[in-house]
Amino acid sequence: MTQQASLFVTDPTAARALRQDHTLLGLFVSPQSPSDLAPRLGMAPSLVHHHARRLTDLGLLFEQRREGGRVYFQLAAREFRVPSNLLPPEDTQGNGTADLHELSKGFLRAYGRSWAQLHDSEEDVYGFGDAEHPAAPMTPPDAPSPEGHPTHLDRLTLHLTPARYQRLARALSALLDEASAEGHSEGGQPCTLAVLAYREVPGPALSLSRSINSFLGAQQ
Incomplete structure (x- = not known):
């Protein structure tokens, strides 16, 4: 064979x-x-x-x-x-379900590791806005991260047309394509980078919002 x-x-x-x-x-x-x-x-x-x-x-x-x-x-x-x-979504290892469970568990483990090295000056930030006053761009904390591979979460909610939604999702995935093409870093550690995009279910109108929960710190 x-x-x-x-x-x-x-x-x-x-x-x-x-x-x-x-x-x-x-x-x-x-x-x-x-x-x-x-x-x-x-x-x-x-x-x-x-x-x-x-x-x-x-x-x-x-x-x-x-x-x-x-x-x-x-x-x-x-x-x-x-x-x-x-493997339908209702299956415990079904399409999407297993991936989300795996990502959630992996991120929470890494977040706990980063949290254990938290600086007193670090904080979570939540910003809100509308069409007239957009939410201000956010950046990770200024202090350098005490670890080489800190967790990083950056979330944005806003109203999008189908065309703009697809364009932005593809642009984010293109960044992962670039990383994949570049390959492993010599002497690097296994890391996970993920793109998650979805439409909210119908309900109350959502404000444009941005939140960042990151331990990246300033570039070193």
């Missing part, structure tokens, strides 16, 4: 595994032995082998070869395509 360019996934269990184990799966883009990966993961080789075998049974990995008493596994495909209705 050889690695395919693309595979269509029709099994819900395999689709959930793609979400839950995407970090581990990403380590098998090229053939890897669980024994070699175990030190990097801080896990026992037998446990990594167990996970690799489970993902193989789901069709996400395949046994590429055996060599010197070691088994080498590889991703079954470089791309997996999952029908949208296979």
Whole structure:
């Protein structure tokens, strides 16, 4: 068996595994032995082998070869395509739901770390405005951050036409495209950058508002 360019996934269990184990799966883009990966993961080789075998049974990995008493596994495909209705939003690992849960938990963990190093002078800021008096632009605190990768949240609510909404959302995602094209920083740490855009449900008219909750501090 050889690695395919693309595979269509029709099994819900395999689709959930793609979400839950995407970090581990990403380590098998090229053939890897669980024994070699175990030190990097801080896990026992037998446990990594167990996970690799489970993902193989789901069709996400395949046994590429055996060599010197070691088994080498590889991703079954470089791309997996999952029908949208296979994991609906009401599923705990459904479309969008799992991503939002993962982002929320990850951000809160990082926010707690940044909060633990909070300066007394730092504060959260909330600004409001209207068409005549827009909310003032906001910047992170002036004091340098005590950590290299502080959490940063910047939120804006305003009235948008469909065309302007889509243009702004695409422009934000384009920044992530640039970062992806530039690739990893040598000696860098794993970081998550996310773009979240959505329309509020019908209700009371919303004021133009801006809030920033950031530990970035001044540029160093």
